[in-house]
Amino acid sequence: MVAKISIGSSLYGALCYNGEKVNKENGRILGSNKIIIPVDGRADIGQMAENFRLFMPKMGKTKKPVLHISLNPHPDDRLSDQDFEILAREYLEKLGFGEQPYVIYKHMDIDRHHIHIVTVNVNEEGKRLNQDFLYRRSKKITTELEEKYNLHKAQREKISPDTPITKVGPNGDFSCQREQNGACSNYAERSRERREAHIKRQVANTVKMVGMRYKFQSMGEYNAILGLYNVRCDTADGRVNGREYHGLVYFATDDNGNTIATPLKASRLGKFASRTAIDGRFERAKEKIDVAPTKRKVAEVLNQSDSKDDFVAKLKERNIDVVFRYTDEGRIYGVTFVDHDTMTALNGSRLGKEFSANALYARFSQQPQPTEQAPIIPVAPAPEDAQQSQSTSSAGTAPTPTQSQSVHSDSGDYDFTLPGLDLFQPGQSFNPDEEEFRRRMQRKKKRGHRPKF
Incomplete structure (x- = not known):
């Protein structure tokens, strides 16, 4: 009990x-x-x-x-x-x-x-x-x-690291034989309440496990994770009797994002779902998140992808879900990557400009001709590859910036090519250090010609 x-x-x-x-x-x-x-x-x-x-x-x-x-x-x-x-x-x-x-x-x-x-x-x-x-x-x-009284030993349902998170849904039978036989006058009402209670338990478990396991820094990243399991969270701010309130409301949805049950205030789920608890997770995540592993995997996949669907499928193979947000006109205005290996949700802009919503929209909405030369996105080497690169440089065999380079991955050696992203890859004649030196000299020259009074 x-x-x-x-x-x-x-x-x-x-x-x-x-x-x-x-x-x-x-x-x-x-x-x-x-x-x-x-x-x-x-x-x-x-x-x-x-x-x-x-x-x-x-x-x-x-x-x-x-x-x-x-x-x-x-x-x-x-x-x-x-x-x-x-x-x-x-x-x-x-x-x-x-x-x-x-x-x-x-x-x-x-x-x-x-x-x-x-x-x-x-x-x-x-x-x-x-x-x-x-x-x-x-x-x-x-x-x-x-x-x-010789009762069964009942324990609270414990959530372990191995407990899977499943999609919320109105699955199950919410009636009993006595009601079906007409013994209860409010059969439909009681079935509806059982269904609502069942969904509430699912939402509470999902919110609790997502908060325990994942790292996120914004409401958008939080919702990107929850959305994978048919849950949405909205902020609720306002004023009642002259006092401000700031809370959260949770919704159970179907696969298309449509609400399927009565909205649930955070207080009905537990303290773990409250605005204070979630804001606290935002702050703590800032010190724990390392974007490098996710960025490296996304860059590798993006270099190999021919279309948005291909990009999404290959990320899925790497245990990463990508969540796109669209305007009514179908334009991508937001993107979040949910890395289930590092248990992290990251908006595309956190990985870099080349992974932002605008960049991906340009990449996937305007495919270049096959005859165009394909520029590449530089991919940061994994820690073990970086050590190998340092040892190679010490032997005097490091490649120059203009040489063609390949990056090693689990699937073998290949050259990362990404068509249609010239703005992400400087040309071979471009040298950042020389360009910065030229700009500094121009600024000094302008200051030197100022009239003296």
Whole structure:
């Protein structure tokens, strides 16, 4: 059995969340302590909030007095309402909250039925209850209850480095036989809610794993990775009641980028998905990213590619996904390379001007004639090749800048040729050092002819 504990400040918010489940027939109230429950089983949220306030001081120093706990047995444990209530009361007693006002709810919006508990962590005198090692004590209690009632051991889903990231999608059956037989009046509504909950879990897992594994420095690079798994993230900035807010909203999409479920605010997924967490990853990535390995592979592929489709396919073979962004007219205005070997997303301009959106658009939209001489993009050698080059230079056999050079790769020796990019490759008569020297002399000459007063 897995227990999740949230400590917050909004009592009404916790009661409203659970009360709506009950009033929509997706849950029921199993029991309470010191809180009056309506006879008809409906959740009178306002009245229940007043009941809680009777046992709480009007003034207190505790800023977050509300505990919202969910107890989640293993799916193979089939428990009755009475079983759930016994587990909840015994759990609270062992945790030290047995005498507090609380309400126990059962949620049935997904096949894995579970319970929620709303209580407060201050007594009638305003003194905060003991919360030392709260989560550790909770884990010990759930283990004891599993052994006492012969329940399956349920653990939180752990994400390991080998856990694959899969595309988000509404796959699966979200109905049950009882509903299909007409036992439930809101069959379609409950199936829709199950589908939404299933998609939410997928989005949360995708966002968590992308944040743990990949390095990115902008929202565009972040979205380039998420988009590979049918997730999109948008910023949400505005002002409410005179206060500014800056958040993120996540969308599940299909392969064409169309939204397939209700948008999810970052707060519904977890702190790892928040604006603060993602901005922090932007900053930390700046010190960790090395563009050289990705740049070298992209340059090698670009020199060999005859078309955009060929370029994309060959990068895929090198474990790199390239994400193009287009205007309504079909022009490329953005490009991001996602290197799954280095776990890095890089906008094309970070690799160099020759890999920017404008350069690639010019490259792939205007193919030169076959008779034109093909200039090349210089490719930085791999570290092991650089060492070999240094040893060769020491032997006096280094090639001059005007000599034809080949670069070694895993597929053999070849000359990198890239048609149609004359602006990236200086001609053989061009010498950067001489050109810079000429410009310096011209500047000195102009300064020397200034009139003196």
